[in-house]
Amino acid sequence: MSVRRLAKDQPAAFEFTPEGLEKAAWWIAKFPAGRQQSAVIPLLWLVQKQEGWVPEPALRVVASLLSMPVIRVLEIATFYTMFQLSPVGTVAHIQLCGTTPCMLRGANALKGVLAARVCAKDHTSADGRFSWEEVECMGACANAPMAAINDYYYEDLTPEALEALLEAFAAGQTPGPGSAIGRQGAAPEGGALTLTDPTLYDGSRARPLGALPNTPAPGPAQ
Amino acid sequence: MPRAKVNGVEIEFEGGMTVLQVAELAGEEIPRFCYHERLSIAGNCRMCLVEVRPGPPKPQASCALPAADGQEILTNSPMVQKARQGVMEFLLINHPLDCPICDQGGECDLQDQSIGYGRDETRYGENKRAVEEKQMGPLIKTVMTRCIQCTRCVRFITEVAGVPDIGLISRGEDVEITTYLGKAVASELSANVIDLCPVGALTSKPYAFNARPWELTKTQSVDVMDALGSAIRIDARGPAVLRILPRTNDAVNEEWISDKTRYACDGLARQRLDRPMVRQDGKLKPATWAEAFAAVAARIKAASPDRIGVIAGDLQDAESMKVALDLFRSLGVASLDCRQDGLTLGQGPRESWLFNSTIEGLEQADVILLVGANPRLEAPVLNARIRKLWLAGKTRIGVIGERADLTYGYDHLGAGPSSIAGLRDDGSDFAAALKAARRPAIIIGQGALTRPDSAAVLAAIAALGAAVGVVREGWNGWNVLHTAAARVAGLDLGFIPAAGGLNAAEMTARGALDVLVLLGADEIDLTGTDAFVVYLGTHGDAGAHRADVILPGAAYTEKNGLYANTEGRVQRGERAVFPKGEAKEDWSILRALSDHLGARLPYDTLEQLRSALFADHPTFGQIDYAPGSTPAALDLAGLGVAGAVAPTPFGSPVKVFHLTNPIARASVTMAECAAVASGLKLAAE
Numbered sequence: 001m002s003v004r005r006l007a008k009d010q011p012a013a014f015e016f017t018p019e020g021l022e023k024a025a026w027w028i029a030k031f032p033a034g035r036q037q038s039a040v041i042p043l044l045w046l047v048q049k050q051e052g053w054v055p056e057p058a059l060r061v062v063a064s065l066l067s068m069p070v071i072r073v074l075e076i077a078t079f080y081t082m083f084q085l086s087p088v089g090t091v092a093h094i095q096l097c098g099t100t101p102c103m104l105r106g107a108n109a110l111k112g113v114l115a116a117r118v119c120a121k122d123h124t125s126a127d128g129r130f131s132w133e134e135v136e137c138m139g140a141c142a143n144a145p146m147a148a149i150n151d152y153y154y155e156d157l158t159p160e161a162l163e164a165l166l167e168a169f170a171a172g173q174t175p176g177p178g179s180a181i182g183r184q185g186a187a188p189e190g191g192a193l194t195l196t197d198p199t200l201y202d203g204s205r206a207r208p209l210g211a212l213p214n215t216p217a218p219g220p221a222q
Numbered sequence: 223m224p225r226a227k228v229n230g231v232e233i234e235f236e237g238g239m240t241v242l243q244v245a246e247l248a249g250e251e252i253p254r255f256c257y258h259e260r261l262s263i264a265g266n267c268r269m270c271l272v273e274v275r276p277g278p279p280k281p282q283a284s285c286a287l288p289a290a291d292g293q294e295i296l297t298n299s300p301m302v303q304k305a306r307q308g309v310m311e312f313l314l315i316n317h318p319l320d321c322p323i324c325d326q327g328g329e330c331d332l333q334d335q336s337i338g339y340g341r342d343e344t345r346y347g348e349n350k351r352a353v354e355e356k357q358m359g360p361l362i363k364t365v366m367t368r369c370i371q372c373t374r375c376v377r378f379i380t381e382v383a384g385v386p387d388i389g390l391i392s393r394g395e396d397v398e399i400t401t402y403l404g405k406a407v408a409s410e411l412s413a414n415v416i417d418l419c420p421v422g423a424l425t426s427k428p429y430a431f432n433a434r435p436w437e438l439t440k441t442q443s444v445d446v447m448d449a450l451g452s453a454i455r456i457d458a459r460g461p462a463v464l465r466i467l468p469r470t471n472d473a474v475n476e477e478w479i480s481d482k483t484r485y486a487c488d489g490l491a492r493q494r495l496d497r498p499m500v501r502q503d504g505k506l507k508p509a510t511w512a513e514a515f516a517a518v519a520a521r522i523k524a525a526s527p528d529r530i531g532v533i534a535g536d537l538q539d540a541e542s543m544k545v546a547l548d549l550f551r552s553l554g555v556a557s558l559d560c561r562q563d564g565l566t567l568g569q570g571p572r573e574s575w576l577f578n579s580t581i582e583g584l585e586q587a588d589v590i591l592l593v594g595a596n597p598r599l600e601a602p603v604l605n606a607r608i609r610k611l612w613l614a615g616k617t618r619i620g621v622i623g624e625r626a627d628l629t630y631g632y633d634h635l636g637a638g639p640s641s642i643a644g645l646r647d648d649g650s651d652f653a654a655a656l657k658a659a660r661r662p663a664i665i666i667g668q669g670a671l672t673r674p675d676s677a678a679v680l681a682a683i684a685a686l687g688a689a690v691g692v693v694r695e696g697w698n699g700w701n702v703l704h705t706a707a708a709r710v711a712g713l714d715l716g717f718i719p720a721a722g723g724l725n726a727a728e729m730t731a732r733g734a735l736d737v738l739v740l741l742g743a744d745e746i747d748l749t750g751t752d753a754f755v756v757y758l759g760t761h762g763d764a765g766a767h768r769a770d771v772i773l774p775g776a777a778y779t780e781k782n783g784l785y786a787n788t789e790g791r792v793q794r795g796e797r798a799v800f801p802k803g804e805a806k807e808d809w810s811i812l813r814a815l816s817d818h819l820g821a822r823l824p825y826d827t828l829e830q831l832r833s834a835l836f837a838d839h840p841t842f843g844q845i846d847y848a849p850g851s852t853p854a855a856l857d858l859a860g861l862g863v864a865g866a867v868a869p870t871p872f873g874s875p876v877k878v879f880h881l882t883n884p885i886a887r888a889s890v891t892m893a894e895c896a897a898v899a900s901g902l903k904l905a906a907e
Contacts, residue, residue: 003396004392004393005392006403056403069386069387071386071387071389071391071400072386072389074389074402078391078392078393079391
């Protein structure tokens with residue numbers, strides 16, 4: 001994780017779109033009066049959804065929307081790594097997991113692919129369309145190695161699969177998220193390995209039930 | 223009461239205390255960086271680790287752990303020692319070894335505690351962390367590489383000062399204390415973070431590289447920048463006052479002081495009047511004391527007593543006002559006034575011009591009404607206390623006057639005096655709360671009492687006060703907030719016009735007087751007067767520019783003097799350095815002048831003068847006693863003159879916080895602060 005600072009080049013102003021404002025009002029209304037500043041993280045996220053990153057003027061806009069000191073907004077924006085403080089790729093921002101399970105399953109090769117095809121780590125490509133960074137564990141270790149591209153997880157990646165994804169994004173498509181080798185969720189590759197006995201499912205192992213467990217003993221007759 | 227054992231010694235404590243407090247109660251000193259009595263508990267430095275039984279078999283942060291009955295607390299067991307040494311080693315990993323060039327050296331908590339818990343050498347071979355420089359304005363110098371992230375400054379500025387300008391950004395190893403994009407801290411109490419900083423990360427910018435603490439002579443004194451009389455320590459080296467620090471006085475300033483109190487001291491070395499001067503051919507020329515006295519005496523002797531006037535300024539000590547009073551009264555002069563701002567009070571009972579609830583007693587008030595007062599500018603330390611009450615949620619605050627940012631929430635009830643009478647029966651929520659209050663307090667600012675119609679305003683406030691029972695059995699919430707350190711002492715002495723005398727405004731009118739004596743009076747318009755002006759004071763300010771004779775006096779750091787604060791609490795100011803050049807202490811100048819006038823005053827030493835003062839005005843003998851601490855009855859009906867009030871809104875007499883008196887106006891630091899505060903200058907410049 002690199003030092004988190006505001007970008008040098010900042011736009012002059014930031015304004016929520018009308019839809020963004022509506023969503024912001026929805027978030028603010030969720031908190032009791034006087035506690036509006038609890039909505040600061042959702043609002044910053046709305047900013048990021050709108051702009052792709054969180055520019056400095058947006059911090060001031062959020063602070064005034066929530067009547068809170070702007071330094072508090074800055075604290076939060078610099079604390080959470082999910083907030084991008086400098087512009088990211090317009091087409092795709094790739095967050096590649098490099099933590100142990102992914103690393104063991106080949107994340108280093110994926111880094112090589114990104115460095116070769118996109119740009120250097122923590123940078124944006126020359127055309128401004130792609131950017132990538134290495135992140136810590138995103139909790140999809142069963143499908144390692146993985147990367148989060150824009151809003152979705154792309155799992156079970158190989159260098160070839162990643163290159164295909166990059167090409168698809170570059171061509172303006174949005175490839176479907178999930179496993180690149182077609183498995184369902186985190187289920188075992190090539191189908192189930194346990195609980196495969198068909199008798200488990202055909203009812204042949206069913207037994208008549210005696211007393212229901214945890215039911216109270218019958219009381220004296222009324 | 224619950225009992226705990228501290229290092230084997232059993233001790234009783236109050237429920238709710240932390241382990242650290244209990245250990246302190248037992249006389250054990252617990253090292254700490256982030257914990258501070260007057261701030262919220264953060265528990266992030268981990269230096270206060272102790273061993274607690276029963277409890278987990280690991281050291282516990284005592285500042286954040288509630289003490290329990292039957293607990294056994296060990297503060298110096300081998301486990302505790304080892305744990306603290308570990309914490310210290312971690313703190314020092316990224317702390318630069320720059321003590322020889324650090325201003326905190328010699329008064330640094332980290333330095334002191336590393337003597338006890340530090341290793342003799344580092345085991346850390348990697349690169350140290352370096353932090354970018356920060357800007358926090360003209361007072362706070364930052365060397366953020368030294369910061370140990372205790373967050374005391376963040377908590378102080380957010381909780382006590384109420385101006386949340388400082389924050390801790392980023393995370394992990396990269397955290398940094400900063401203001402938003404290098405903005406100057408916009409609090410009148412900002413420099414207290416310098417005292418709070420346990421290391422050399424935040425140090426004093428004006429004092430940078432000036433001195434080491436062991437070179438300084440420390441004198442305990444009181445402040446005169448506002449009427450609170452905050453307890454201060456004057457640090458001087460040779461003839462120069464290098465810095466002013468707060469002392470703890472729970473009754474007045476707790477342990478904070480305003481930026482003006484702390485940093486106006488460089489004004490003590492500038493613009494000083496250091497020799498007598500006499501105006502010849504339209505120009506002030508240096509003279510000897512004898513020549514100056516002769517010039518003054520000739521004029522005073524030639525004038526008839528009703529053509530002589532004396533105005534005392536805002537920073538005068540009680541002794542010099544007493545001498546002036548004795549001298550000029552003995553000459554038959556009736557025109558003496560200590561109220562250059564035209565304050566309406568001064569007649570009647572003493573309680574009418576005091577802060578009767580006392581500053582500490584204000585904490586018992588459940589409803590506070592501010593009339594024509596902006597305590598943030600007029601008495602920032604008092605404002606912090608009102609904010610503390612507001613934060614506690616037990617006190618409701620209303621304001622009649624300007625709608626200023628006071629750092630706490632309040633009901634704005636109107637801008638001008640017409641709202642006072644209106645409040646009594648407007649059926650508003652606040653009016654009901656004020657009426658139902660058990661201990662209501664009204665704080666009356668100088669903005670309400672220095673207007674042309676202030677007699678009527680005073681009567682209106684008094685009527686409101688009587689209606690809501692501001693003065694009742696065991697409680698007196700009639701609180702006048704003065705802005706001048708000398709005002710209460712002047713009123714207590716009766717330094718007001720006698721029968722037939724002129725007040726300050728009348729004295730400065732054209733043709734009113736032949737001789738006008740100014741005792742450090744600079745905040746009055748002197749353009750109209752055509753009198754012979756004698757200025758006894760310290761700085762080349764407004765009074766000195768108009769003066770025909772200048773008698774150089776001593777500033778508050780250069781004389782022993784008594785000051786009565788807005789509560790009427792008499793406090794002793796002590797001399798830290800000697801007066802500049804040929805200047806003398808004010809009382810002795812007037813005493814010498816009495817010889818030249820043939821009206822020799824009967825005291826030759828300060829002790830004799832004080833005996834006379836105490837005999838004539840016994841209240842001055844009660845050093846450090848606030849008269850309001852035993853609530854006295856006060857007949858509010860006798861205050862002011864009922865009449866029509868003007869619709870003009872109230873304004874604070876303090877327009878520019880940093881430039882309210884001659885010392886502050888001579889100070890370069892204060893000028894810079896005023897420029898930053900008014901937006902003329904950016905902090906980063």
